[in-house]
Amino acid sequence: MAASEPGSAANFLPRQRDLAHLRQAASGCQGCSLYRNATQTVFGEGPAGAKVLLVGEQPGDQEDMTGQPFVGPAGRLLERALADAGFERDEVYLTNAVKHFKWEWRGRRRLHRRPSASEVRACRPWLEAEVAAVRPSLLVCLGVTATTAVLGRAVRLKDLRASFAASPFAIDAFITIHPSALLRLPSEQDRVDEYWRLVSDLELARARVA
Ligand code: SF4
Numbered sequence: 001m002a003a004s005e006p007g008s009a010a011n012f013l014p015r016q017r018d019l020a021h022l023r024q025a026a027s028g029c030q031g032c033s034l035y036r037n038a039t040q041t042v043f044g045e046g047p048a049g050a051k052v053l054l055v056g057e058q059p060g061d062q063e064d065m066t067g068q069p070f071v072g073p074a075g076r077l078l079e080r081a082l083a084d085a086g087f088e089r090d091e092v093y094l095t096n097a098v099k100h101f102k103w104e105w106r107g108r109r110r111l112h113r114r115p116s117a118s119e120v121r122a123c124r125p126w127l128e129a130e131v132a133a134v135r136p137s138l139l140v141c142l143g144v145t146a147t148t149a150v151l152g153r154a155v156r157l158k159d160l161r162a163s164f165a166a167s168p169f170a171i172d173a174f175i176t177i178h179p180s181a182l183l184r185l186p187s188e189q190d191r192v193d194e195y196w197r198l199v200s201d202l203e204l205a206r207a208r209v210a
Contacts, residue, residue, distance in 0.1 A: 007032060007118070009125040019048055019133050022126070026099060032122035034100035034115070039064045044095025044130050051209040052087070053136040054078075055127065055146040056096045057178060061110050064101035070094050074180035078142070081179065081195065085202035091209075093134045097149035098123045120149050131169050137209045139171055140202075143178030162201045164208070174208065176201040 009031035014021045023043045029035060042059035045068060062072035070078055075094075082092060097120050103110040115123075127149060131139070141147040144157045150173050151165060160175040167173040177198060185191045 008122050013125055013129060017129050017133055019044075019130070022129050022133060026126055029099065029126070031125075032100075032119050034098065034102050034119055037103065038100040040067050041099050042067055042069050042096065042101070043099060043126070044093055045069055046093030046095075046134070047090055048093075048134050050093035050134055050136055051091045052138050052140055052205060053093045053095065053131060053134050054140045054142060055150055056094070056142045057145040057180075058096050058098040058112075058115055059101045060112055060180075061101065061103070064103075064110075069096055073183055074178065077179040077182060077195070081198050081202055084199045086206045087202070093130070093136065095127065095130055097127060097146050099126055115145065117148075120145060124149060128169070131171065136171060138205060139167060139169060139173040140205050141173055141175045143181065146178070147173070147175050162204060172208070174201075174205045176205075 009029050012025055012029045012031055014025040026041045026043045029041055042063045056070065059069060060072045060074065063069055069075070098115040102113045102115050104113055139150050141150050144155060147155045147157065147160065150167050152168050157175065157177065161177065163175055165173050165175065179198065182191050182194050182198065185194060
């Protein structure tokens with residue numbers, strides 16, 4: 001996308017593309033309208049050189065308040081699942097397809113709203129820059145928004161779950177669910193079963209980069 005084109009994070013990319021400069025530049029991004037109602041940009045976290053770059057959908061309420069990705073209930077679940085799958089913390093870089101929290105009031109709570117295709121597209125230059133700076137061996141897509149953002153095409157998650165796919169990043173992608181899907185399951189037994197299915201998915205990803 002041309003740097004002068006409106007409605008894209010491309011207009012805000014810095015000249016130097018290491019993670020520190022990217023994070024600083026992303027804090028002032030106005031590449032789409034989502035910055036207006038969010039507290040702050042929530043950029044990715046983890047080391048350059050991480051083996052695996054995990055992509056979620058967007059920050060949630062707690063991420064928006066703290067400025068850190070995956071610190072809310074879904075993030076804590078993911079952290080546990082990654083550890084149970086055998087990942088060390090410094091092997092993974094965590095980020096989201098969209099860097100600002102999209103939400104609406106529901107009573108007194110700020111409820112997540114799924115980002116639109118155009119918002120995912122507008123934010124993709126940050127994801128591209130993170131992938132280039134981290135240079136992972138594998139991209140792990142958590143949920144349908146992340147998978148769409150990484151593969152650059154509409155997908156049905158149930159067709160691709162637990163599989164590897166070639167991505168336009170020239171790095172293989174692995175597809176699984178977003179951990180927030182577990183939190184929405186009504187039965188405790190289903191949550192337990194799905195948790196171990198997520199761990200089993202992540203073990204496949206772990207085996208690919210071991
Ligand atoms: S969501 Fe992405 S493109 Fe939109 S303002 Fe935030 S960082 Fe920029």
